[in-house]
Amino acid sequence: xxxxxxxxxxxxxxxxxxxxxxxxxxxxxxxxxxxxxxxxxxxxxxxxxxxxxxxxxxxxxxxxxxxxxxxxxxxxxxxxxxxxxxxxxxxxxxxxxxxxxxxxxxxxxxxxxxxxxxxxxxxxxxxxxxxxxxxxxxxxxxxxxxxxxxxxxxxxxxxxxxxxxxxxxxxxxxxxxxxxxxxxxxxxxxxxxxxxxxxxxxxxxxxxxxxxxxxxxxxxxxxxxxxxxxxxxxxxxxxxxxxxxxxxxxxxxxxxxx
Amino acid sequence: xxxxxxxxxxxxxxxxxxxxxxxxxxxxxxxxxxxxxxxxxxxxxxxxxxxxxxxxxxxxxxxxxxxxxxxxxxxxxxxxxxxxxxxxxxxxxxxxxxxxxxxxxxxxxxxxxxxxxxxxxxxxxxxxxxxxxxxxxxxxxxxxxxxxxxxxxxxxxxxxxxxxxxxxxxxxxxxxxxxxxxxxxxxxxxxxxxxxxxxxxxxxxxxxxxxxxxxxxxxxxxxxxxxxxxxxxxxxxxxxxxxxxxxxxxxxxxxxxxxxxxxxxxxxxxxxxxxxxxxxxxxxxxxxxxxxxxxxxxxxxxxxxxx
Numbered sequence: 001x002x003x004x005x006x007x008x009x010x011x012x013x014x015x016x017x018x019x020x021x022x023x024x025x026x027x028x029x030x031x032x033x034x035x036x037x038x039x040x041x042x043x044x045x046x047x048x049x050x051x052x053x054x055x056x057x058x059x060x061x062x063x064x065x066x067x068x069x070x071x072x073x074x075x076x077x078x079x080x081x082x083x084x085x086x087x088x089x090x091x092x093x094x095x096x097x098x099x100x101x102x103x104x105x106x107x108x109x110x111x112x113x114x115x116x117x118x119x120x121x122x123x124x125x126x127x128x129x130x131x132x133x134x135x136x137x138x139x140x141x142x143x144x145x146x147x148x149x150x151x152x153x154x155x156x157x158x159x160x161x162x163x164x165x166x167x168x169x170x171x172x173x174x175x176x177x178x179x180x181x182x183x184x185x186x187x188x189x190x191x192x193x194x195x196x197x198x199x200x201x202x203x204x205x206x207x208x209x210x211x212x213x214x215x216x217x218x219x220x221x222x223x224x225x226x227x228x229x230x231x232x233x234x235x236x237x238x239x240x241x242x243x244x245x246x247x248x249x250x251x252x253x254x255x256x257x258x
Numbered sequence: 259x260x261x262x263x264x265x266x267x268x269x270x271x272x273x274x275x276x277x278x279x280x281x282x283x284x285x286x287x288x289x290x291x292x293x294x295x296x297x298x299x300x301x302x303x304x305x306x307x308x309x310x311x312x313x314x315x316x317x318x319x320x321x322x323x324x325x326x327x328x329x330x331x332x333x334x335x336x337x338x339x340x341x342x343x344x345x346x347x348x349x350x351x352x353x354x355x356x357x358x359x360x361x362x363x364x365x366x367x368x369x370x371x372x373x374x375x376x377x378x379x380x381x382x383x384x385x386x387x388x389x390x391x392x393x394x395x396x397x398x399x400x401x402x403x404x405x406x407x408x409x410x411x412x413x414x415x416x417x418x419x420x421x422x423x424x425x426x427x428x429x430x431x432x433x434x435x436x437x438x439x440x441x442x443x444x445x446x447x448x449x450x451x452x453x454x455x456x457x458x459x460x461x462x463x464x465x466x467x468x469x470x471x472x473x474x475x476x477x478x479x480x481x482x483x484x485x486x487x488x489x490x491x492x493x494x495x496x497x498x499x500x501x502x503x504x505x506x507x508x509x510x511x512x513x514x515x516x517x518x519x520x521x522x523x524x525x526x527x528x529x530x531x532x533x534x535x536x537x538x539x540x541x542x543x544x545x546x547x548x549x550x551x552x553x554x555x556x557x558x559x560x561x562x563x564x565x
Contacts, residue, residue, distance in 0.1 A: 105341060105343060
C-alpha cells in the first residue's frame with residue numbers, strides 16, 4: 001500500500017491540479033472574507049453597489065461562529081466542486097492518458113491502487129480544508145471580527161472539517177463515474193447532476209434525508225436549527241462505502257478492452 | 259535462468275465474444291522459456307484481445323490462460339512480478355520525467371531502486387532521463403514503454419507491436435535486446451502485423467485471422483511456405499500460352515507475363531525454354547520468382563477466408 005500511496009502522491013504534486021485547487025480554495029476563502037467585510041462595514045459595503053446590497057440581504061452576522069459557518073458552507077458547495085475535481089482527475093486521468101492499462105497487471109493489486117487514489121484524494125482535500133480554515137482565520141483576524149478565542153476557533157474548525165469529511169465521502173461517486181466512464185466527461189456530468197439534484201431535493205424539503213444535501217445542511221446553509229437527520233448522515237456513509245467498493249470491484253472485474 | 263518443462267504461456271481454446279462479434283474464437287498456443295513467439299495478424303485479427311486476456315485485463319468468454327503453470331485470474335497478482343508488458347501504444351504520465359515514470363513502475367512492481375538507472379541506460383534513454391515524457395518523440399515514447407516492460411528482467415515479456423515508432427537503428431537495437439533476453443531464458447510473446455520484422459525476430463509464428471489461429475509455423479520454415487513460379491515473356495504471349503498449354507504446362511497470367519507454378523517447370527526452366535524455341539516462339543524473359551513474406555501471409559489469411 002505504501003508504494004501505491006507514494007506513487008499517487010507523486011502524481012498529484014507533479015501535476016497542475018495542486019495549484020489549481022489551492023487557487024480555487026483561496027478564491028473561496030477570499031469570498032468568505034469579502035462577505036464578512038460587508039457584514040462588518042455595511043456603510044462601506046454600500047459603496048460597493050449591488051454586491052453590497054445583496055450581502056446585506058444575507059443577514060450575515062459579523063461574528064466568528066457565523067464566519068466559520070460561511071467557510072463550512074464554502075466547503076460544502078465549493079468543496080464539492082473542488083474535491084470532486086481532485087477525485088475525478090485522479091481516476092479520469094488514467095484513462096485520458098491511457099495509463100490505466102499499465103496499472104492492471106502488477107504485483108500491487110488493483111484494489112490497492114483504487115484505495116490509494118481515494119486515500120490521497122482525501123488527504124489532499126484535508127490539506128485544502130486546513131488551508132481554507134487557516135487562511136480564513138487569518139483574514140477574519142485582519143478584518144477584525146470580534147470575539148476570537150480558542151473555543152470559538154476549535155468549534156469552527158470542527159464544523160469546517162466535519163463538513164469537509166462529509167463532502168469528501170460523497171465525491172467518491174465521481175471516482176466511480178470516472179472509472180466506469182473511462183475518463184473525465186461522465187464524471188463531470190455526474191458532478192453537475194449531483195449538485196442540481198441536491199439543490200432540488202433540499203428545496204423540496206427532503207434535504208435532511210438526502211445524502212448529497214447533508215454537507216451543506218450540516219454547514220448551516222438552511223440555518224442552525226435545520227440539521228440533517230441521523231438517517232441523512234448514515235446515507236453519506238453508505239454512499240461512500242458503496243462507491244469505494246464499487247470502484248474497486250469495477251477495476252477488478254470489468255473488461256479493460258481499451 | 260533455467261528452462262522449465264512447463265510452458266511459460268499456455269492458451270487453451272480461448273474465446274472472447276462481444277455480442278455477435280467473435281473477437282477471439284478458439285485460440286490455442288504455448289510459449290516456452292527462451293522462445294520468441296509472434297502472434298501475426300492484420301489489424302482487428304484478435305491479437306490485442308488475446309494479449310489482454312493473457313494479462314487478465316479482459317475475462318475470456320471461455321477457454322483458459324495459464325502463466326508459469328498457474329491459471330490467470332484477476333486476483334493472481336503474484337504472477338505479475340515475473341511479467342513485463344507493453345500493450346498497444348505506449349503510455350506515460352506526461353508531467354513526470356522519463357526517470358520518474360520508470361521509477362513509478364519500479365515501485366509498483368516492487369523492484370529495487372537501482373533497476374531504474376539500469377533500465378534507463380539499457381534502453382538508451384540516458385540523454386532523455388530528466389525530460390518530461392510529454393516532450394518525447396514517438397520513438398522515445400516507445401522506448402519508455404519498453405523500458406517499463408523490461409524492468410527487472412522479467413521471465414515473460416508480452417509486447418504488442420514492439421517496433422512501433424522506432425527508427426531503423428532502434429528496431430535493430432531492440433531486436434537484438436529481445437534476442438539476448440530470450441537467449442538468457444526469458445519467454446517473449448509479441449504481436450505484430452509486420453511479417454518481415456517478425457521473421458527476423460521470432461522463433462515461432464502463430465498466424466491469427468478473424469479471431470482464429472490459422473497456422474503455427476517455425477520462423478525457419480517460413481521460406482518453405484513461399485511459393486515459387488516461373489515467369490515467362492515472349493513477343494507473342496497468346497501463342498506462348500497456347501504452346502505451353504499444349505505441352506502440358508497451362509500458364510496463368512501474371513501481368514504482362516505468363517507464370518508457371520508446376521514444380522517441374524520451376525525446377526527445369528530450360529525445358530520450358532526448349533519447348534517454346536522448338537515451337538518458334540522463343541522466350542524474351544525467363545525468371546524464377548519467390549513470394550515475399552507479405553504475399554505468404556496474405557495467401558494464408560485469404561485461404562482461411564475463402565478456403
